[in-house]
Amino acid sequence: MNDSLSPVFAALADPTxxxxxxxxxxxxxxxxxxxxxxxxSVQAISKHLKVLEQAGLVTRVAEGHRSPVHLEAEVFELMTKWIERYRQRAEARYRRLDAVLAEMNDETTGRRSRKETA
Amino acid sequence: MNDSLSPVFAALADPTxxxxxxxxxxxxxxxxxxxxxxxxSVQAISKHLKVLEQAGLVTRVAEGHRSPVHLEAEVFELMTKWIERYRQRAEARYRRLDAVLAEMNDETTGRRSRKETA
DNA sequence: ATTATCCTCAACCAGATGGTTGAGGATAAA
DNA sequence: TTTATCCTCAACCATCTGGTTGAGGATAAT
Structure with missing residues (x-):
């Protein structure tokens, strides 16, 4: 599996x-x-950074003594894409379901569907 | 902390x-x-469902014998909001940074900034 | 040259996680 | 009534996770 998404979700599952x-x-x-x-401790943060780094959310360029941490925001899009895809799919399904229910209701009450009356 | 987000990210960190x-x-x-x-095993899936349920991603209404699982897509928005907020913040920062760098470049090369020439 | 600062690695620990098997409760079908 | 199906709970296990402390390597400051 080419699972580049799991590490990102996992990384962001921690509030710190x-x-x-x-x-x-x-x-x-x-x-x-x-x-x-x-x-x-600083060591704990160092570990957190390693997690973010392996998820691709962050990069570090050793700069002499210190190593500044830089956010790589592009990875956000990976997640957004996934979420949006399924959110939209779910919404589409609800719309279909609503239509079916409306249809059923119209039939049991003997009324015409909105489409027909339009 | 009112951390309703962590369980959602954690739940989606698993590919299954x-x-x-x-x-x-x-x-x-x-x-x-x-x-x-x-x-x-079915038991393993049952556990996965408990995780999704506690994250608010899924609900179950016992229906006699079986208990159909239903997706609650609204929670997706929680995540999207968080991600989009910081993605945009990061982008804004990059724009500011780009502007500063352009400015510096203009000054060292003795050229006028784009704003001035416009 | 010595000392201080920034950071990481290693070892350890407690608790969470993802899987298993076995047992059993409720509902549905015979 | 008996049997089969659907699902969950409990116990167990290996591994991962988030934290700790201690040691040490590089770079910077005195």
């Missing part, structure tokens, strides 16, 4: 990681900067 | 569950029907 992503939309940041607001 | 969701956009289905295509 979602928050980090949110902050990275404002500006790149070093590991230390990213770690500051949270009540966990 | 994503596939079940995809299939449920076509039609409601019983647990047995859902389980058929996969090479795992």
């Amino acid at each position: 990681r979602r928050d980090m992503v949110a902050r990275l939309t404002e500006a790149d940041a070093t590991v230390g900067e990213l770690a500051k607001p949270y009540d966990v | 569950r994503r596939d079940m969701v995809a299939r449920l956009t076509e039609a409601d289905a019983t647990v047995g029907e859902l389980a058929k295509p996969y090479d795992v």
